[in-house]
Amino acid sequence: MAPQPHTVRWGIMATGWIAEMFVKDLLTNPAARHVQDVAHKLVAVASSTSKDSAASFLTKVKAPEGVTTYGSYAELVADPDVDIVYVATPHSHHFQNTMLALEAGKNVLCEKAFTVTAAQAKKLVETARSKKLFLMEAVWTRYFPLAYCTIASPNKKKEAPKTVAAINKYATGADEMTNIILQFPKHKSMGIAMTCLRIPTDTDGHNSSGPAIKIQGPLGEIQVMGPAFKPLQYRVIKKDSAGKVEIVDCPIPQDRERDWGHGMFWEADECARCLRDGKKESSTLPWEESIVIMEIMEEALKQGGVDYPELITTDVYDAKSPLNTGKR
Ligand SMILES: NC(=O)c1ccc[n+]([C@@H]2O[C@H](COP(=O)([O-])OP(=O)(O)OC[C@H]3O[C@@H](n4cnc5c(N)ncnc54)[C@H](OP(=O)(O)O)[C@@H]3O)[C@@H](O)[C@H]2O)c1
Structure with missing residues (x-):
């Protein structure tokens, strides 16, 4: 008998455009892209707006029955059934939202741009390292066979x-x-x-x-x-x-049954393999590189004279920040 794939249980933070693309890919059959060793299970979705938004999101992605919906990010990161949180909020929110998940003991795949400042990226990495958690920036194209x-x-x-x-x-x-x-x-x-x-x-x-x-x-x-x-x-x-x-x-394989295949499943597969193998960072996109990317971005913004408000540049974690509680 063929060995069972290592299945990772995902919790989705935010219900916007990229979350929809990613979750549709998570729900595709790995066999459609010739992957047998890992698999993905959608267990929970959180919207900072309301539980109803999370429920509408599940309808949009044609999710199977049994996925938990939350009306806050704090509830999602407290869910014991979640192995890894996908942070799909605007990049202004990534530092606070990823810290929220890491502080709750969750592994994280965080959308790009990883953070707003290099200091924030360093703090996320330090936190993941000290808590022995997996953390990766979601540079999806890095995991394309073409790349x-x-x-x-x-x-x-x-x-x-x-x-x-x-x-x-x-x-x-x-x-x-x-x-x-x-x-x-x-x-x-x-x-x-x-x-x-x-x-x-x-x-x-x-x-x-x-x-x-x-x-x-x-x-x-x-x-x-x-x-x-x-x-x-x-x-x-x-x-x-x-x-x-x-x-x-290098076409992106399509799951004919779900009529979908955007190409984000390869980064999800990488996360699953890292979790299976006990790796805390991906060797294809190590923490050090995400920090260097943020140093370049920060330098470019500085030279271009772009200023962001303190609320989103701070590297002091605050569980009650409006970026975590969803107050707009
Ligand atoms: N990998 C890629 O190719 C790719 C492509 C596009 C975007 N991205 C990245 O993915 C992230 C999200 O982009 P997106 O296009 O999905 O954005 P979006 O459609 O605007 O969705 C962002 C979601 O974040 C949540 N959110 C929480 N606080 C918010 C606030 N104050 N304002 C707006 N949204 C808030 C909302 O979900 P709830 O109401 O459910 O909490 C919202 O639906 C960004 O960092 C972006 O750079 C990556």
Whole structure:
């Protein structure tokens, strides 16, 4: 008889857009993506708005019977049936919400951006370490098979870059368009990242404007086709290839029965494997890297002159913060 998969019991904090995408993926059959060793069970959902919102969410995702609904995040993290909490609130809330879960003894997968400041990210990591809990930033594309082929190099010591950034702001002061140059002096390499709320990288949705990501080196170029947040194809153009382009498609497997497959299940599988193996952090996205990402973000915001209020930048945990109690 085949060994039983290791099943992880999930509690979902918040009922917005990304929570819906993630939970629909959690509910897909792992066999549809050829995964046999781990499985996922949705046990509870919490909305800071009301228990009714949590119930409507379950209807939207076509959840099976028996999932508990809560009208507060505090109740969710106290649920003994929950192994891991998925924090799907706005990033302004991540520090307080993740601390709420960690303080209650729960493992956490926290949406990106991980936090608002690097100090907050460090505090989350310190708390997870001292409480011997699993903690991971939900950089879902890191776990795409495509990323394994092209970008991620697990276990390799990465160099923290120097950062130069410029930001255009709305009249409200919110960051609208950001360009960042990253310099890796030891590796003699550089990266340029551009993002904008109003201008898409893939103008017509058919990659007519070229690749969303280019990785260039002396031996050639890898092009990752858009959209950058959910790439499904990459191309390899070797130096002296005489115009030959190797095209590799990496489609996201669909669960035909649920008519769904967004690609977030791979990060959930990683969490389940880490919990099964007693790992507290993912080797594909170690804590140190999430902290470096936040240091870069913080530096870019500083150089771009973006200021956030104390309520969301504080690294002092407060279970009764409005970010935890849902007072709007
Ligand atoms: N991985 C990805 O590709 C990806 C994509 C999009 C977004 N994200 C990240 O996921 C997080 C959530 O994004 P989203 O698009 O799901 O946002 P959203 O649709 O606005 O949902 C956020 C949810 O957070 C809860 N919430 C608690 N306090 C809130 C407040 N003061 N204002 C608004 N919402 C509040 C609400 O749920 P309740 O009322 O049920 O508590 C709300 O539905 C963000 O950090 C975002 O950066 C990641």
